[in-house]
Amino acid sequence: MRFIEGGVTAPQGFTAAGIYCGIRKNKTKPDLAMIYAKVPCTAAAVYTQNLVKGAPILVTQENLSDGRAQAVICNSGNANTCNADGEEKARKMCEIAGKALGIKPQDVIVASTGVIGQVLPIEPIQNAAPALAQALSKEDSESAAKAIMTTDTQVKNMAVEVSVGGKPVRIGGIAKGSGMIHPNMATMLCFLTTDAPVSPEVLNKALHEAVSVSFNMISVDGDTSTNDMVSIMASGLAGGEPIQADTEEYKEFTEALIALCTALARKIAGDGEGATKLLVSHVTGAKSEKDARLAAKSVICSSLFKAAMFGADANWGRVLCAIGYSGAQVDMQAVDVSFASEAGSVEVCRNGAGVDFDEGLAKKILECGEIYVEIALHDGGYEATAFGCDLTYDYVKINGDYRT
CATH class of the missing domain: 3.10.20.340 (ArgJ beta chain, C-terminal domain)
Structure with missing residues (x-):
């Protein structure tokens, strides 16, 4: 296994982009990110255990109930949490992304991060979505990573390559997290991609194994956030037979996933709000x-x-x-x-x-x-x-x- 460049766009079939749409007051920082797979993917996610859950969490849980997804849309600057119209806005974000990409809204993972309890303005997202979809690129994982940052000072954008069953497989990830970080899954936002051929059930098993020894082993301030999520989409474009649980191929894939998640977890912990060490x-x-x-x-x-x-x-x-x-x-x-x-x-x-x-x-x-x-x-x-x-x-x- 080796670390490589490319983040979430390193695996075959994925593009990404991040732009400023107008949610954040600071116009120099992008605030809307998108990840897109050119083929339907198997998918899995792990969510916060806080009883107060952001509306995007609830909508994503519904969308991933069939173990399938093809895109991610995420805004920063507003958590869309504790709002009467929160779920309506989260579903609208899925519709907006789906329309811009030509896919079903139910195949979109939606996330938001930022201030809790403020109504999310949907117009900036709606107006920017066509340009965001057009900006999708195989070389633009970093702009997506920047667009999901809040108080982060460091971009968290990484990828690994590993041989699984003799075939090269890639796993990429972007993450954000600096405050409200505490073990109890998920402790931040992280979007993972892979070109490994793997079923939703096996993908979910591997993700939970990786999370338990990486993201669930970090803490900045003892506060478990309301919008925490780790999601993963698998395009299968690396080819080969689907990875089966408890096989050598599964071990190779999961060890690489753990390595990537641990590296991202270290970055989150080291970038804690105000941290110097x-x-x-x-x-x-x-x-x-x-x-x-x-x-x-x-x-x-x-x-x-x-x-x-x-x-x-x-x-x-x-x-x-x-x-x-x-x-x-x-x-x-x-x-x-x-x-x-x-x-x-x-x-x-x-x-x-x-x-x-x-x-x-x-x-x-x-x-x-x-x-x-x-x-x-x-x-x-x-x-x-x-x-x-x-x-x-x-x-x-x-x-x-x-x-x-």
Whole structure:
């Protein structure tokens, strides 16, 4: 497997585009994205578990009930959530995209992101759709990735190529996410494409496997958003026999999907609102996979620990504290903790107690942009990795006036 250029347009059969239509106040940022497949695709998606769900989520769930889709339309700047006419507007977006592309509205995945509780103006989308469809290009995944961004500072646009059953298969993805990021699927928006031949059922199985170890292992601020979704469309244009579950081909495909989703998840965590550092919490030696995930996630969710990382303070006690309330079954007197980065590594805790360490070296390690928290539980054979970011003054500044 290797990472390649192209994003969602890297797989065979897909084009994409992003333009400014007039929803956002900032006219320098695109705010309407489209992805289109030249053939009908099998499709699957995973959605937020928040009881408050954006109207686009409900409409997409209906549209994907047959496991088929051919296009995505997504606006930024307005979440179309908690509005009396929300579902009507989401369906209208599908109709608008369908008309512009010459496909059925039911074959459109619709998404929105931005401010909650403000009525979505449909006219800008309707007026811009023909130009957006005309702008679709095999080389324009990045403009689509930019059009779905809200407070993101980095474009999240990636693809991988892998041999599946001896044939080259590509998987591409664009994602957005910076705030309201917390494990409980989906934790952001992500649109994936592939040219692999795969049924909706098998595609859904692979997607859930990938999400569980990637997007569900990130957190920025503990808030699970209302509009979170990860969707995937498969054109099948790579050729060959359909991938069957629990085969070598399935393993090859799913491992590549996991690699892509994990890379996008890291980008989301590192681009958290106001963040200056990516935090990677790696737990080994857990009694079960559940315990490993609980412990790893709890550390990167701790506001106290995140604040300490912003200040480059090796306050390892906050790591143990977070593990202690995580719900994981852990022998706290057997826990070892180290901090590591490109500047080196320093052990700060052994057998649940502090050890002497060089505070100067620790500070240098924690001043780097990517910090690893290595946690050894010495209680079993399971491990897990979670991704987060530091908590800075700018997070409060960004969210203090997000709506206004």
